[in-house]
Amino acid sequence: MKKQTRRRDPLGPLDTVTNVLATVLVVVFAIGGVAAIFTDGITFFDVNGPTICIDADGSIGASSDLDTMDREFFGLRDDVTTYPSQTTVCDPSPTFADRALEGLSVIPAFAVFVGFLVFTQRTIRYARRHGLFSTSLAKRIERLGWLLVIGLVGAACIEWLASGLLLHRLVSKESWTRGSFSISLVGIIGACGIISVGRVMARAAYLQEDADATI
Amino acid sequence: MTDHRIHVTLDEMLARRGMTLTELASAVDMSVVNLSILKTGKARAIRFSTLTRICDVLDCQPGDLLALGPSHLNR
Numbered sequence: 001m002k003k004q005t006r007r008r009d010p011l012g013p014l015d016t017v018t019n020v021l022a023t024v025l026v027v028v029f030a031i032g033g034v035a036a037i038f039t040d041g042i043t044f045f046d047v048n049g050p051t052i053c054i055d056a057d058g059s060i061g062a063s064s065d066l067d068t069m070d071r072e073f074f075g076l077r078d079d080v081t082t083y084p085s086q087t088t089v090c091d092p093s094p095t096f097a098d099r100a101l102e103g104l105s106v107i108p109a110f111a112v113f114v115g116f117l118v119f120t121q122r123t124i125r126y127a128r129r130h131g132l133f134s135t136s137l138a139k140r141i142e143r144l145g146w147l148l149v150i151g152l153v154g155a156a157c158i159e160w161l162a163s164g165l166l167l168h169r170l171v172s173k174e175s176w177t178r179g180s181f182s183i184s185l186v187g188i189i190g191a192c193g194i195i196s197v198g199r200v201m202a203r204a205a206y207l208q209e210d211a212d213a214t215i
Numbered sequence: 216m217t218d219h220r221i222h223v224t225l226d227e228m229l230a231r232r233g234m235t236l237t238e239l240a241s242a243v244d245m246s247v248v249n250l251s252i253l254k255t256g257k258a259r260a261i262r263f264s265t266l267t268r269i270c271d272v273l274d275c276q277p278g279d280l281l282a283l284g285p286s287h288l289n290r
Binding site (some may be wrong): 209210213214 | 245249250251253257258259260261262265
């Protein structure tokens with residue numbers, strides 16, 4: 001007698017992970033937001049704090065090497081040279097524009113992550129309602145991939161621009177182009193993978209239609 | 216729009232044998248829905264195993280169930 005294999009839910013793992021992450025985000029935001037509003041000295045997401053800080057190039061401030069006493073204290077070898085790490089510059093009384101730039105240098109990537117989470121959950125719900133193999137679902141998946149690519153690149157550009165402008169406002173000799181640019185290559189590759197999956201699913205939808213209409 | 220001109224003449228065969236679609240479905244162990252899809256020309260393909268079972272029950276040849284419709288060029 002053939003053993004009946006248990007059919008696993010193909011959307012199960014993604015559904016579980018996105019639900020858990022969404023729940024954690026909601027809880028963290030609820031607790032953090034309430035604490036930031038009602039408790040002094042607590043900032044949420046490092047935004048709206050009493051001071052704003054940004055990393056500047058190491059050329060600002062510290063000298064390029066330690067003196068003899070420090071070298072002996074740290075046990076540095078004679079031929080070893082030290083260089084200062086990045087300097088952080090802070091403004092204890094930021095303007096609204098400074099705060100806005102600080103927010104824009106941090107929040108966009110997080111917004112892309114939240115948006116991706118929401119769209120993924122909506123896509124999963126759509127798949128459960130309309131079936132796994134449909135051309136409309138395939139188009140949604142491909143669109144999700146494109147949104148992620150555009151979102152990641154866009155967020156990186158906005159954060160670079162915002163951090164550069166903020167740095168220029170605090171350190172006038174620093175150009176606005178010296179902002180911090182960082183983009184998740186894994187995210188970009190993953191997004192391209194999602195686009196490809198969408199296109200494969202579009203072909204699979206036609207195969208499924210043929211299979212459904214085969215008696 | 217279909218990409219073939221094959222007609223399934225199941226209606227005529229059932230009438231000749233005096234059988235209903237429901238009786239045929241039960242005899243070949245298939246759902247009435249699937250047989251209905253076949254009968255109404257909505258099927259895109261038929262498995263040989265399905266054709267064999269139907270022909271066994273209706274005591275006919277596959278050619279008795281399938282017909283090629285006229286091409287647009289020959290009208």
